[in-house]
Structures are given as structure tokens and as C-alpha cells.
Amino acid sequence: MSTSPVETVPSAGDTVPGPRPADLHAPVIDWFGENARDLPWRRPEAGAWGVMVSEFMLQQTPVSRVLPIYEEWMRRWPTPGDLAAESTGEAVRAWGRLGYPRRALRLHAAAAAIAERYEGQVPADHHLLLALPGVGEYTAAAVASFAYGQRHAVLDTNVRRVFARAAGGSQYPPNATTAAERRLARAMLPEEPATAARWAAATMELGALVCTARKPDCSACPIADQCAWRRAGTPAHDGPERRGQTYAGTDRQVRGKLLAVLRESVDPVSRATLDQVWNKPEQRNRALRGLLTDGLVERLPDGTYRLPGA
DNA sequence: GAAACGTGGTA
DNA sequence: TTACCAAGTTT
Known part of the structure; x- marks a missing residue:
């Protein structure tokens, strides 16, 4: 050709x-x-x-x-x-x-x-x-x-x-x-x-x-x-x-708030402290569970949370 | 292929 | 103020 x-x-x-x-x-x-x-x-x-x-x-x-x-x-x-x-x-x-x-x-x-x-x-x-x-x-x-x-x-x-x-x-x-x-x-x-x-x-x-x-x-x-x-x-x-991305009120926002607390803190953080970032328990728990699953957060034996140490 | 996944600047 | 946008990847 x-x-x-x-x-x-x-x-x-x-x-x-x-x-x-x-x-x-x-x-x-x-x-x-x-x-x-x-x-x-x-x-x-x-x-x-x-x-x-x-x-x-x-x-x-x-x-x-x-x-x-x-x-x-x-x-x-x-x-x-x-x-x-x-x-x-x-x-x-x-x-x-x-x-x-x-x-x-x-x-x-x-x-x-x-x-x-x-x-x-x-x-x-x-x-x-x-x-x-x-x-x-x-x-x-x-x-x-x-x-x-x-x-x-x-x-x-x-x-x-x-x-x-x-x-x-x-x-x-x-x-x-x-x-x-x-x-x-x-x-x-x-x-x-x-x-x-x-x-x-x-x-x-x-x-x-x-x-x-x-x-x-x-x-x-x-x-x-x-x-x-x-x-x-x-x-x-x-x-x-072009589908836009919503953010306010999503799990992503809750995850972000939880992680922000842990980033700022040198010491492990209590569950009570984390619970203050969001007022919907169900969504709050789901977000935290997701962070743990993803390996972004670690739960210590005493029940406190921190960024992964290992 | 659609949905999830952070955050902040700009119009 | 709401909505869009920013050198994408993973599930």
C-alpha cells in the first residue's frame, strides 16, 4: 500500500x-x-x-x-x-x-x-x-x-x-x-x-x-x-x-480527619479522642476500620491508636 | 467501567 | 458559596 x-x-x-x-x-x-x-x-x-x-x-x-x-x-x-x-x-x-x-x-x-x-x-x-x-x-x-x-x-x-x-x-x-x-x-x-x-x-x-x-x-x-x-x-x-467529586460528608472526609489527629500526635491517641472528630458513630467506625485495613493506622494492645510503627 | 480515595486553591 | 480542578491507581 x-x-x-x-x-x-x-x-x-x-x-x-x-x-x-x-x-x-x-x-x-x-x-x-x-x-x-x-x-x-x-x-x-x-x-x-x-x-x-x-x-x-x-x-x-x-x-x-x-x-x-x-x-x-x-x-x-x-x-x-x-x-x-x-x-x-x-x-x-x-x-x-x-x-x-x-x-x-x-x-x-x-x-x-x-x-x-x-x-x-x-x-x-x-x-x-x-x-x-x-x-x-x-x-x-x-x-x-x-x-x-x-x-x-x-x-x-x-x-x-x-x-x-x-x-x-x-x-x-x-x-x-x-x-x-x-x-x-x-x-x-x-x-x-x-x-x-x-x-x-x-x-x-x-x-x-x-x-x-x-x-x-x-x-x-x-x-x-x-x-x-x-x-x-x-x-x-x-x-x-464530567462527573464531579463530592467530598463533604463522605467517608473520605472522616478518614482525613481521623488521620489528621494521628499525624499531629507523637503519642498514641485514645479511642475517645478519635471519636470527637465525627458525630456519626456508624460512619466514624467504618472510617477507622478502613484506615486499619489499609494499614494507615495501627491499634495497640492497650486499645490506643497511632500511625504504624513498623 | 464505576467508585473509592484527600486536600486546598480558584472562579 | 458551590463547583471544578490538580503530573492517577486500585479494586
Whole structure:
């Protein structure tokens, strides 16, 4: 069959032809060179462990809130072995108010696995990374790409939004990552691994700084002229409702309150003290039970509670 | 595939 | 003030 010299990316409705990958690489990568933030995990001294720690912390959490916690963690636990030698409770405590504290547990477990199985070196192989606790499709690709310069489609919420707009002509991507998005992301990848890694970081940064969810600044966008969404007149999102996340009154909120008490206290805490954080006994008990099951809280023989000591 | 899982900033 | 959003993973 005949292959056209310049491949085009299929776009959603196809009333608007998508941009050609090769036409986007240079503008986006050049823009990144001028506008990339100087983040600590992007510096060479961060190493693969620094990249991994940052990726765990950045899951569903803004950069501004991660920065101070990241610095403290890297100072305290500069290698996977250092973290693995620490108690899980200290990891949860040092996680502070980042949210989703099970990430601290999983990062600790990942560090232990790395120390035991890989002589303390963060693996470079995508499949080995994926097998670590708390490492999913995105994080495995991010570590392999950012820490080791490999060629992977790195599909985070920023990249998905950039592609949805630039190539798909839609304001927002689908709720869950689709096979079509993965295919598109792979098709967009530059051939050279180092360039592909740069592209991954650049598209992510573009989504974070310019092609944002609420107020995209198209005047600052290096590919505005080629953007399918712009060409279509920036139509409003039409697909299924983007389901919002409620929080007030949920078990999650109760778990957060319970854990906050235990984080602040050096000494074990009585059940009576914990009972004060929420006035619905049933929900309160369920939340505490869940924390115990998850390994985020430990009950001592005397009936008091604390963050896990071992 | 849907639901659970924290927390705080911004419009 | 309510609602959305933030470098996702697991069950």
C-alpha cells in the first residue's frame, strides 16, 4: 500500500483535519525550552528516585503543594533504601496534608521492593516499573521517559487535554483514557527517544501552563494556528457530563480527619479522642476500620491508636 | 467501567 | 458559596 509522505492524525469529528505530528514537535519543544519551570525533580541531581518520588506526589496534586514536601522527603530519604528502612507511619506523617495518604504507603512499599529486588536502583524497564506498588500506566511511562530518556507515550491529564484540543477538536478529553487516545499519543511521538522524552515533558508543561482546563491562554500557545479546537471555533464541551467529586460528608472526609489527629500526635491517641472528630458513630467506625485495613493506622494492645510503627 | 480515595486553591 | 480542578491507581 502507498504511504503518504506526511502522516496526518485522525481527528474526532473529522470536519477539521488534525495537525501533522512533525509540525508540532519543534514549536512545542522550543516553547518548552523558553518556558519550562525550574522544578527540583527536573534537575539532573534528582535522579530516577527523585523523579519517582515526585510522580507519586503529583498524582492528583498541584505542583505548588508538592514542592515543600518533596524537598523534605528527598532530604530525609535520598535513596529508596533510606525510605525502606523507615517505618510506614513516618512516611504517612511526612506526607502531611498532600492527600490520598495511601500513596505514601505505596511509595514506601515501592522503595522496599526496589531495595530488595533491584539493589536500590529504580528500574528502567517499563514492565518492572509497572509491577511496583502505586505505579500505573502514567507513572511507569513518566519515570521511564523523564528519568531514563526512553520513548513512551506519557498520558496525563495535561497531555490528554492538549491532544483533545489540538488534534481532536474537543474542549476536553473523555472521562477515562481510551484506546484511541493511546493510539494518538503514540502516533504523535517523535522517533528519537531523547526527543520523545522532551516532547512528553513539553506537552505536559503546555497543558499545565497554557492549555489549561479553565482559561486556556491561546495567545501564548505555540501551536494555536494548528489547533483543531481553535480552528473549529473553540466549541464548548458536548460529551457526557464530567462527573464531579463530592467530598463533604463522605467517608473520605472522616478518614482525613481521623488521620489528621494521628499525624499531629507523637503519642498514641485514645479511642475517645478519635471519636470527637465525627458525630456519626456508624460512619466514624467504618472510617477507622478502613484506615486499619489499609494499614494507615495501627491499634495497640492497650486499645490506643497511632500511625504504624513498623 | 464505576467508585473509592484527600486536600486546598480558584472562579 | 458551590463547583471544578490538580503530573492517577486500585479494586
